Amino acid sequence: MTTRFRARQAWTIATLEMRRAFFSKRAFWVYLLAFFPAFIFIGHGVSLQWQIKRFNARGKVAPAIIDSFKPGMTEREIIALAGNPQSDHEYTRRQREDDDEDESTGKRVIVEKTLHIRFLEYWDGNRRSYLRFENGVLKSARTRNPFDFQEDRSVYAGVFQLFYLRLAIFFGCLGIFMNLFRGEMLDKTLHFWFLAPARREVLLVGKYLAGLTASSVIFTSGALLSFFAVLWPHSGMEVQAFWQGPGVEHMLRYALAAALGCVGYGSVFLAAGLLLRNPIIPAAVLLVWEGINGFLPDILQKLSVLYYLQSLCPVPAPLESDTPALLKLILAPAAPASPWLAVPGLLVVTVLVLWAAAQAVKRLEINYSTE
Amino acid sequence: MSGYEIVFEDVSKFYGEVLGVNRVNLNVPPGITSLVGPNGSGKTTLMNLMCGLIHPDRGAISVRGLSPRDPEHMMRITGYATQFDAAPRWATGFDFVTTALLLFGYSRKEAERKAWKAIEQVNLTDAATRKVAGYSKGMRQRIRLAQAIAHDPQVLVLDEPLNGLDPLVRAETIALFRQFAAEGRHVILSSHVLQEVDVISDQVILIANGMIVAEGEIRGVRDEISEHPSQFIIRCRDASRIASLLFNEEHVTEVRLNDDRLGLLVLTRNREEFSRALSRIALAGHDIDGVIPADENVDALYEYLIGGAR
Numbered sequence: 001m002t003t004r005f006r007a008r009q010a011w012t013i014a015t016l017e018m019r020r021a022f023f024s025k026r027a028f029w030v031y032l033l034a035f036f037p038a039f040i041f042i043g044h045g046v047s048l049q050w051q052i053k054r055f056n057a058r059g060k061v062a063p064a065i066i067d068s069f070k071p072g073m074t075e076r077e078i079i080a081l082a083g084n085p086q087s088d089h090e091y092t093r094r095q096r097e098d099d100d101e102d103e104s105t106g107k108r109v110i111v112e113k114t115l116h117i118r119f120l121e122y123w124d125g126n127r128r129s130y131l132r133f134e135n136g137v138l139k140s141a142r143t144r145n146p147f148d149f150q151e152d153r154s155v156y157a158g159v160f161q162l163f164y165l166r167l168a169i170f171f172g173c174l175g176i177f178m179n180l181f182r183g184e185m186l187d188k189t190l191h192f193w194f195l196a197p198a199r200r201e202v203l204l205v206g207k208y209l210a211g212l213t214a215s216s217v218i219f220t221s222g223a224l225l226s227f228f229a230v231l232w233p234h235s236g237m238e239v240q241a242f243w244q245g246p247g248v249e250h251m252l253r254y255a256l257a258a259a260l261g262c263v264g265y266g267s268v269f270l271a272a273g274l275l276l277r278n279p280i281i282p283a284a285v286l287l288v289w290e291g292i293n294g295f296l297p298d299i300l301q302k303l304s305v306l307y308y309l310q311s312l313c314p315v316p317a318p319l320e321s322d323t324p325a326l327l328k329l330i331l332a333p334a335a336p337a338s339p340w341l342a343v344p345g346l347l348v349v350t351v352l353v354l355w356a357a358a359q360a361v362k363r364l365e366i367n368y369s370t371e
Numbered sequence: 372m373s374g375y376e377i378v379f380e381d382v383s384k385f386y387g388e389v390l391g392v393n394r395v396n397l398n399v400p401p402g403i404t405s406l407v408g409p410n411g412s413g414k415t416t417l418m419n420l421m422c423g424l425i426h427p428d429r430g431a432i433s434v435r436g437l438s439p440r441d442p443e444h445m446m447r448i449t450g451y452a453t454q455f456d457a458a459p460r461w462a463t464g465f466d467f468v469t470t471a472l473l474l475f476g477y478s479r480k481e482a483e484r485k486a487w488k489a490i491e492q493v494n495l496t497d498a499a500t501r502k503v504a505g506y507s508k509g510m511r512q513r514i515r516l517a518q519a520i521a522h523d524p525q526v527l528v529l530d531e532p533l534n535g536l537d538p539l540v541r542a543e544t545i546a547l548f549r550q551f552a553a554e555g556r557h558v559i560l561s562s563h564v565l566q567e568v569d570v571i572s573d574q575v576i577l578i579a580n581g582m583i584v585a586e587g588e589i590r591g592v593r594d595e596i597s598e599h600p601s602q603f604i605i606r607c608r609d610a611s612r613i614a615s616l617l618f619n620e621e622h623v624t625e626v627r628l629n630d631d632r633l634g635l636l637v638l639t640r641n642r643e644e645f646s647r648a649l650s651r652i653a654l655a656g657h658d659i660d661g662v663i664p665a666d667e668n669v670d671a672l673y674e675y676l677i678g679g680a681r
Contacts, residue, residue, distance in 0.1 A: 001443055005476060012473050020459065192457030194424055196474035197446040366424040367386065368455065 013206025021214035033168040034222030041229035055123040090118040157315035173265035178273040180207040215262040250314040257312040264305035267350040271357035308346040382430035391416040392581040405568035406561040408578035414561040450519030451528040458503035465499040489521035508535035529560040600638035602665035
């Protein structure tokens with residue numbers, strides 16, 4: 001048998017397995033994971049467009065007026081300056097100030113003050129200003145551009161690194177790749193492949209290719225759809241400038257990171273499916289390993305999938321100032337590898353893991369009664 | 372090891388602390404060989420070992436000169452119909468057989484041609500385009516057989532292949548096995564229904580508690596157990612007299628008279644001596660209506676050999 005024949009055989013196995021990897025009932029939640037952020041971003045974009053249309057219909061104020069709002073101004077002054085707001089909400093709240101004891105009766109007296117809170121909203125065509133009044137006095141004014149391109153790209157970077165890389169691709173690959181051997185063992189169908197005139201390593205490669213194709217297509221599509229959904233509500237000029245600048249590179253790097261995530265996690269979960277019966281154990285161990293990666297010595301950091309993937313992301317994930325320190329440490333990337341090292345590094349780790357999986361599959365026996 | 376035999380050399384297999392098979396030595400020539408034993412005796416373990424689905428803890432196996440650890444070569448000459456369905460839910464019988472053939476490297480056209488041929492051989496053409504999930508037990512049995520024979524193997528291994536087949540299909544299937552065997556191939560099948568292997572097997576391997584109890588032709592196996600008395604039923608009118616004459620023979624260990632006094636059961640250690648003694652009795656003028664071997668069929672032999680394990 002030639003290497004070419006074995007490669008063709010592996011591809012035949014992959015094409016036969018792809019149907020199961022793409023369309024099995026167990027894979028539906030994987031689609032949900034992959035496309036959930038895209039639905040949220042699209043929904044957000046639609047809602048924003050609708051709000052802007054509504055704001056513009058109600059009238060705009062001059063940008064200078066919004067800039068002139070200062071805490072301490074009264075409601076009357078603001079309304080006199082800016083006219084009728086886009087929205088106006090108010091409510092009254094009782095606030096407990098002090099407890100006292102009536103000396104004559106010895107009873108406790110609760111002292112309360114009434115707080116009248118009012119929110120006004122103004123729109124200058126680009127920015128929304130959200131004003132909060134307490135008893136008629138402006139306490140705070142938050143002004144933001146709902147179409148802040150930089151902010152949205154940063155939000156996407158956060159979603160990609162914290163949701164896609166750490167959760168969606170991780171658990172999606174767990175579902176797809178663990179199922180390739182363990183699932184067939186549970187369904188009592190694995191003997192079909194073991195009775196084929198193919199080396200076990202060829203079978204492993206074929207199944208891995210099927211899982212990799214399915215997971216890469218699903219998660220790369222999900223990540224890119226989210227990427228476009230984030231860009232979509234922005235003005236044509238901004239988006240055009242982005243595409244003429246770093247846009248294509250960013251898109252390719254996100255797609256590459258998603259696909260390489262499937263390459264790395266896929267190999268790990270394929271091996272885990274051959275070595276262990278319970279998927280929860282490897283998932284928990286790997287999740288912790290990836291989480292504490294930043295604390296590990298340099299050499300051990302290189303044995304993490306996330307280490308390489310984060311290095312490929314074009315925009316760092318935003319960490320709010322109020323994020324707890326410990327969480328910040330876990331979420332912050334370890335010392336990044338250069339992209340030129342990241343791709344081959346991840347591929348080397350993958351080959352090592354697949355080699356270990358090949359040793360396991362050669363020893364694997366069909367014993368359905370013990371499953 | 373011969374290139375045309377299936378050889379087990381001192382093979383043992385344990386599932387943890389549970390014995391699968393122990394110190395099995397076998398030399399299976401081409402032809403129909405039946406593995407017979409009660410449930411859990413190790414029949415499927417032997418078949419799985421032969422096809423590389425499990426590996427021996429000790430010993431070596433060779434299938435026509437090939438190792439089961441080398442599926443790339445061995446499964447080209449071997450077809451195995453297990454007891455388990457491997458067809459995906461979406462697959463029709465035809466898809467199932469064709470898919471398996473694609474793994475042999477055949478083009479789709481060639482795989483489809485071979486699949487149709489195999490489906491015709493098991494008489495399932497009408498149902499070939501229906502989903503396997505909707506098949507009856509017998510149809511599933513046949514489609515698994517079609518998958519096992521589709522690549523024209525030299526060694527056909529079949530786990531309980533006659534289970535669930537109606538009498539007509541059973542006869543056709545047995546004819547197919549005989550045709551394979553006549554072409555010098557191995558047909559190895561397992562069964563715990565003794566009557567069905569009794570009539571179709573060239574060889575029988577009796578297995579109990581993971582150990583080979585006997586192997587060879589049914590009559591040969593029977594002869595191997597020389598210390599076990601052969602049983603014969605004699606139908607005659609003068610049963611008491613013949614009983615007393617036979618009881619004097621040294622090779623006769625036991626004689627039991629029938630209640631109707633028209634027959635007796637004789638246990639003898641030497642069939643030839645028994646035959647000569649019967650001739651002498653007949654020549655002496657005693658009427659003997661018939662002599663029937665009582666333990667020639669597998670049931671009796673099995674009962675004797677396996678006894679309490681059953």
